[in-house]
Amino acid sequence: xxxxxxxxxxxLAVGLRQPDSRQVIPFKHALDCVRALVDxxxxxxxxxxxxxxxxxxxxxxxxFHRMKDIFLEFRVSKRTRAKVDxxxxxxxxxxxxxxMRVAPSKRRRRLEEDRDEENELRMDMIHTESHFNxxxxxxxxxxxxxxxxFGNIPMYSTEFGELAxxxxxxxxxxxxxxxxxxxxxxxxxxxxxxxxxxxxxxxxLRCRGANLGDDVLGYLDKTTSxxxxxxxxxxxxxxxxxxxxxxxxxxxxxxxxxxRICLELIRYSRHNLPTERRLPEEPAxxxxxxxxxxxxxxxxxxxFQETDVYDIHRARCTGTHRFRxxxxxxxxxxxxxxxxxMYGALRGRLPAKLVALFKIRDCSQDTVRRLAGVQMLxxxxxxxxxDIHSLVTVQLREDAREFxxxxxxxxxxxxxxxxxxxxxxxxxxxxxxxxxxxxx
Numbered sequence: 001x002x003x004x005x006x007x008x009x010x011x012l013a014v015g016l017r018q019p020d021s022r023q024v025i026p027f028k029h030a031l032d033c034v035r036a037l038v039d040x041x042x043x044x045x046x047x048x049x050x051x052x053x054x055x056x057x058x059x060x061x062x063x064f065h066r067m068k069d070i071f072l073e074f075r076v077s078k079r080t081r082a083k084v085d086x087x088x089x090x091x092x093x094x095x096x097x098x099x100m101r102v103a104p105s106k107r108r109r110r111l112e113e114d115r116d117e118e119n120e121l122r123m124d125m126i127h128t129e130s131h132f133n134x135x136x137x138x139x140x141x142x143x144x145x146x147x148x149x150f151g152n153i154p155m156y157s158t159e160f161g162e163l164a165x166x167x168x169x170x171x172x173x174x175x176x177x178x179x180x181x182x183x184x185x186x187x188x189x190x191x192x193x194x195x196x197x198x199x200x201x202x203x204x205l206r207c208r209g210a211n212l213g214d215d216v217l218g219y220l221d222k223t224t225s226x227x228x229x230x231x232x233x234x235x236x237x238x239x240x241x242x243x244x245x246x247x248x249x250x251x252x253x254x255x256x257x258x259x260r261i262c263l264e265l266i267r268y269s270r271h272n273l274p275t276e277r278r279l280p281e282e283p284a285x286x287x288x289x290x291x292x293x294x295x296x297x298x299x300x301x302x303x304f305q306e307t308d309v310y311d312i313h314r315a316r317c318t319g320t321h322r323f324r325x326x327x328x329x330x331x332x333x334x335x336x337x338x339x340x341x342m343y344g345a346l347r348g349r350l351p352a353k354l355v356a357l358f359k360i361r362d363c364s365q366d367t368v369r370r371l372a373g374v375q376m377l378x379x380x381x382x383x384x385x386x387d388i389h390s391l392v393t394v395q396l397r398e399d400a401r402e403f404x405x406x407x408x409x410x411x412x413x414x415x416x417x418x419x420x421x422x423x424x425x426x427x428x429x430x431x432x433x434x435x436x437x438x439x440x
Contacts, residue, residue, distance in 0.1 A: 006416075007416075007430075010391060013389035013420075014426065016031060031388055043056055049152065054144050054148065061141065073123070076126055077129070083125060203220055237298075238297075240293070240294050243293075246290055246291055247288065249291070250291045250356075253293065254356055261286075262283045266286075268407075280362070291358055293319075295316060295318050296314055297317070298313070298315075299314075301412070304437060315414055316329045316331050317331065331353075332414065333414055334411070335350050335376065337349065343382070344384045346379055349438075350376055350377060350378070351377050355373040355375055372405070372406055372407075372411060375401075375402060378395060378397055381393065385439075413434075
């Protein structure tokens with residue numbers, strides 16, 4: 001369920017996007033219910049809270065409880081199902097006797113009326129007998145009070161106990177001879193714990209200025225060295241391909257005309273580089289510039305609500321080549337395309353599909369440009385989220401350029417899009433906490 005949650009709202013929004021006249025209201029209530037529960041789950045994962053974020057959590061939970069009855073028919077127990085079947089059989093038996101005296105011309109209309117009445121009685125029985133009164137559903141109402149009194153919810157995750165189980169049990173079981181294994185595990189873990197306590201005590205004595213031997217100090221330096229926080233890395237290109245050496249080869253591999261590549265290189269140079277650092281604009285020179293084609297871009301992304309912890313997003317771009325014996329892989333990424341005021345909820349960012357990752361060298365200035373060829377999408381409805389599912393829709397316009405060059409420094413992170421139809425996608429803003437906090 002934890003892996004399903006990031007995609008649940010978007011997939012449901014696509015699946016329920018074309019309701020008929022009778023389905024409009026139920027589908028809207030179902031999306032409202034799922035949206036509220038997913039948003040509550042996202043807010044509950046925050047590691048620091050304010051009165052506003054707690055108020056958001058309470059509002060999302062209230063909306064979920066107000067709409068959750070739309071899923072009551074899927075909470076039917078065996079006992080309730082038996083009552084519904086018994087009721088339906090009795091009703092049909094009564095109607096069969098009364099319909100014998102009805103003229104054939106009226107019988108079809110009577111059957112339709114009976115079917116509607118049967119469905120209404122069935123739903124009344126389900127709503128009367130079914131409920132969401134179970135422990136896990138009730139616990140959600142205590143989250144906000146728990147945060148006010150004890151702090152964030154992830155701090156009490158049971159995953160830490162599962163990791164301790166691996167260290168305390170499994171790591172001791174593997175090197176044992178599997179005879180009287182419980183005693184060996186306890187003995188091994190006890191010795192490791194005693195050694196760690198001894199090292200901690202010696203390190204404390206050293207900090208207080210105690211006279212320790214050189215051999216002890218040397219051992220402490222090896223085992224208790226200070227772990228420094230790694231500096232955030234820049235973007236790194238990896239996976240060089242051997243079938244490209246210059247712009248001409250680059251065009252052949254991508255299947256894009258030389259004129260198109262040259263126009264994009266000139267456009268990028270004019271818009272992004274100072275006059276004295278621009279690329280040459282003569283096609284005869286451009287087509288011979290050395291090029292390295294690569295397949296992976298590592299992007300350090302600051303973790304949500306952290307100041308020195310970075311997640312590494314690995315964007316792949318294999319072109320037409322297969323990725324790990326499967327289909328080719330060309331990832332969606334976020335590109336900084338404007339200021340924060342542009343594109344509505346997207347806040348100056350646009351999703352784009354990677355077409356190529358490459359380095360191009362200007363031999364006349366001995367400079368290397370690290371660029372990405374992307375296919376940009378544009379927001380629908382000026383980037384405003386839908387009133388139904390709160391997701392932004394993007395599209396590939398008919399007049400969109402099939403290949404746009406951007407500096408890899410403008411690629412912010414991986415993006416997650418869900419296909420909605422022909423040349424349209426939903427931006428999945430619930431894929432992670434950082435995207436959830438940025439797009440709303």
